[in-house]
Amino acid sequence: MIPALFRVDRRIDEFAGTFTLYLSSEQSREPPLFRPGQFNMLYAFGAGEVPISMSGSPAEHNGYVHTIRAHGLVTQALARLRDGDTIGVRGPFGHGWPLEKAEGKNLLIIAGGLGLAPLRPVLCSLLQGQPAVKQATLFYGARRPQEVLFRDSMRDWRERIALVLSVDDADTQWDGRVGVITEPLRSAEIDGENSIVFLCGPEVMMRFCVRLLLDKGVPESSIYLSMERNMKCATGHCGHCQWGPSFICKDGPVFNYGSVSRWMNIRAL
Structure with missing residues (x-):
């Protein structure tokens, strides 16, 4: 239930209001593997957390990729993140695609x-x-x-x-x-x-x-x-x-x- 710290390695603006964050763990060990279809809880400090599905390759073990639409308080806070910023991550959660x-x-x-x-x-x-x-x-x-x-x-x-x-x-x-x-x-x-x-x-x-x-x-x-x-x-x-x-x-x-x-x-x- 405690978020792990992740760093924004790269941010890509897909189009107005929608962006992709490439995250890497700030811990020494690799983050947990995920199955396609699972999601993480992304925590924006001072704003709260929100569930966001994985959108990267499960073969990449050094971090997670999330594509987000800014439409609420938390996602708007995530939209203000830039390369090098830190966020909290809980997960992966849920059942994925079979x-x-x-x-x-x-x-x-x-x-x-x-x-x-x-x-x-x-x-x-x-x-x-x-x-x-x-x-x-x-x-x-x-x-x-x-x-x-x-x-x-x-x-x-x-x-x-x-x-x-x-x-x-x-x-x-x-x-x-x-x-x-x-x-x-x-x-x-x-x-x-x-x-x-x-x-x-x-x-x-x-x-x-x-x-x-x-x-x-x-x-x-x-x-x-x-x-x-x-x-x-x-x-x-x-x-x-x-x-x-x-x-x-x-x-x-x-x-x-x-x-x-x-x-x-x-x-x-």
Whole structure:
């Protein structure tokens, strides 16, 4: 429960209001390893702490990478950090993406907006050959072209992963796909019985994607989604993130859709 001290080695501004921090431990030993999909509690001195998913490669053992949107007191304090500053870190916490279940299957990675950040460690693992999937496809939707995350990384991803990129709104300088990401997903040919899905984004987007996937024959048990809301303590004690019988921080943030379908209520869409 006591934060460890980490140093900001590098800060990258992704776009206005969203940034990535590269952190290294100020202790002599390496920080704990993490699984893609897990999160840390980041403590900004004088402001408080906030849960933020890992967005770096799990193969890098000397620190953590977090991509953050400044939208509250704590994240705005984190946004003021610069290279060399110190923050507190607790974690890693939670259950991550079940990479082992994607072995030998078609892996569909579906992300909306900042939801690409918790899925970036999965993409990093794929580039290193883990897991050995039959085929991997990334469906990624952003609000505007200037809000597309990890542009440099996408050049590497395209060599190994089929990438479908779409933006909701664009000007004449954008020559890519325009529209919500559910549109290319609806027209995609998906082998439901031999596919597994990792999904993260705004909740309404995830609900529409789940309904499309079910209509295409993907079983509920093959759909995994990350739910990140109301997490405060990260250990299941405060009760803020209770969702049905589960606590998102302790039992998630990655859930199998089949186990939480009654709480998402996609039939109401």
